[in-house]
Amino acid sequence: MTRRFALVGTGARAEMFVRAIADHPGTAELVALSDTSPHRIRVHNDWLRAAGRSPVPAYPAAGLATMLARERVDELIVTSVDDTHAGHIVTALEAGCDVITEKPMTVDAEGCRRILDARARTGKRVSVAFNYRFNPVHEQVRRLLAGGAVGEIGSVHFEWLLDVRHGADYFRRWHRDKAHSGGLLVHKAGHHFDLVNWWLGAAPAEVYASSRLFFYGENGRRHGYARDYERVHDSPAADDDPFALHLAGNPRLRALYLDAEADDGYVRDRNVFAPGVSIEDDMAVLVRYDTGATMTYHLTAYAPWEGYRLMVNGSRGRLELEVVENDHVSPAAAGELKGAAVHGVTANPERGHARLTVHPFWEPPREIPLPARERGGHGGADARMTAVLLGAQTDPMHRSATARDGALALLTGLAANRCLQTGAPVRVADLLDLSRPET
């Protein structure tokens, strides 16, 4: 049966879902688009026309409920700015729709509670688009840990590095304001917290964090990177700045953002060292799980290379994963950013490798063969995820994340944020009690 999908939030990420729906005509049909910017909706409809498909009706975000009823929508895809997710999810559930929402599910405990209550009240489904679960390497880690490769898990050490190309992108636009994104502990680390919850089959119980803004924002002056301009477009001072994102020379970015500015004043190309940043770029977190396991976690958003290292200590040995997605950002690659890279959607087969090893006690380490890196968004994970979320494939590994999974990932970040304010460890149940029966 073909289900009728609509989407709210027609920015960069929306394109992946719109394409995926077109790739699954047997199970999914796109019937409407909504956004606060009419221009950005038109851009998506232009892309549909260019791909030989019919444009779909456009609705303002304020008319979301009307759209869901009039277009007989079965399922809403939410790809809008993070702090708008909760309102749209609840509206859709109340209208009798299922929901696929981009991560983070929302940015605060109050929004999270509203979503969980609406889901329980309506009996409708919320899937959170945690695409990292669908990465074949991450699936392999899950299989190994669930299969007891290292025995009972005692502790996890997890470090994630965002390079100065990808990491910088969070400091150009709405992400730089914690009110919109929850900060990187919610917006970005949520992916990683979700992976650990899934890998360990555990829920976070207590969180301690220490983080700061070290590199971007006004720190640029101290480190010698600051240039004197507010935004890149029409600023000669940005011409040779490797941190500058040049919208005008890229037809896709120009159409989506520069040409849409009259709608809502959304500026996509701020100087990453301009004042006004309220998020952190260097984050240390300590988590204790309900299983008794602990995790030390670090996220750095200004690294020279992009990738991550995971170490899992167990009662029968240790698992180690090293993934290098991009071993450096060359000046040429920084230049490419002017054209090609928009975080989250660029297939970037650059210099990298992945190595997964299991170290059992009393035996030499065993290297686990990994599948070749797939092309496509997030190493093929986006295509694998949408095949499941759009109903074209079954999900025997239970990779598809529920509202409860979305809440657990979110609460780790929210607890970390609370700790940054108070300096004291935070019990996750004090933010939101997920043991209540309706959740």
Ligand SMILES: NC(=O)c1ccc[n+]([C@@H]2O[C@H](COP(=O)([O-])OP(=O)(O)OC[C@H]3O[C@@H](n4cnc5c(N)ncnc54)[C@H](O)[C@@H]3O)[C@@H](O)[C@H]2O)c1
């Ligand atoms: N899973 C992933 O790997 C991944 C990757 C990229 C983005 N994302 C998520 O996708 C979402 C969108 O990110 P993006 O990079 O496309 O951002 P974007 O800024 O390109 O797009 C956001 C869109 O939301 C619209 N918007 C703003 N306020 C709105 C409102 N009240 N109602 C409806 N629409 C509104 C904006 O006009 C814009 O079109 C975010 O939640 C982000 O976390 C996930």
